[in-house]
Amino acid sequence: MKIGVVTFPGTLDDRDAARAVRLAGGEAVSLWHADSNLQKVDAVILPGGFSYGDYLRCGAIAAQAPVMKEIIKKANQGLPVLGICNGFQVLVESHLLPGGLIRNEHQHFICRDQKLRVENVDTAWTNQFALNQEITIPLKNGEGGYIATKDELARLEGEGLITFRYVDVNPNGSMNDIAGLRNERGNVVGLMPHPEHAVEPGFGPDTDAAMRSGVDGLLFFKSVLNALVNA
Numbered sequence: 001m002k003i004g005v006v007t008f009p010g011t012l013d014d015r016d017a018a019r020a021v022r023l024a025g026g027e028a029v030s031l032w033h034a035d036s037n038l039q040k041v042d043a044v045i046l047p048g049g050f051s052y053g054d055y056l057r058c059g060a061i062a063a064q065a066p067v068m069k070e071i072i073k074k075a076n077q078g079l080p081v082l083g084i085c086n087g088f089q090v091l092v093e094s095h096l097l098p099g100g101l102i103r104n105e106h107q108h109f110i111c112r113d114q115k116l117r118v119e120n121v122d123t124a125w126t127n128q129f130a131l132n133q134e135i136t137i138p139l140k141n142g143e144g145g146y147i148a149t150k151d152e153l154a155r156l157e158g159e160g161l162i163t164f165r166y167v168d169v170n171p172n173g174s175m176n177d178i179a180g181l182r183n184e185r186g187n188v189v190g191l192m193p194h195p196e197h198a199v200e201p202g203f204g205p206d207t208d209a210a211m212r213s214g215v216d217g218l219l220f221f222k223s224v225l226n227a228l229v230n231a
Helices: 014-024 066-075 086-093 150-158 218-229
Strands: 002-007 027-032 043-046 081-084 100-102 110-118 134-141 145-147 162-166 178-182 188-191
Touching (some): 002 014, 014 027, 043 066, 043 086, 081 086, 086 100, 086 188, 110 178, 162 188
Parallel strands (some): 002 027, 043 081, 081 188
Antiparallel strands (some): 178 188
């Protein structure tokens, strides 16, 4: 299966996302922001970084890129799309996911290993997790505070569209402890933490078993391959 990884000016984690795809057993395909050709990929990842230097609003300029016009079209037709950190911001700015992401409540950039609870496993990117499973993956952002109107929050809660919540500590002031969302169809998922940084022993978060041994993030990428095989 071919998984496209988009690079915008300022993207930092595209190579990490591509490596995660390969470790899960997929084929990573590089996609350029100025090219609307998706090269017949089976899914797309919008990786983390600072697209266009976070000018205007995080993700706002990237959402207008030629590649995004095609991704939006295909996502609305069912193409699996994962937005990680800046990629989540791009999904929100593209209106593929609702709400907004603002400056962290404490006004500081944060980098830490973050515990999450899996709230929804009925998506292309979470089907290999167990419901309510607690996982730990790295978090690094300055504008990760999720916001939405009262009515929108009620809809997200009522329709089960929240995919991940922060556990033990809310690191950025996100409403309802929201760390990640899905769309109604379940093919689009966005989250602020970085699963691509928890896919390989020796480089992930610390666990009770050993330092840097956490690989909880690998299940995101295995999930989409599973979804594609069984589509």
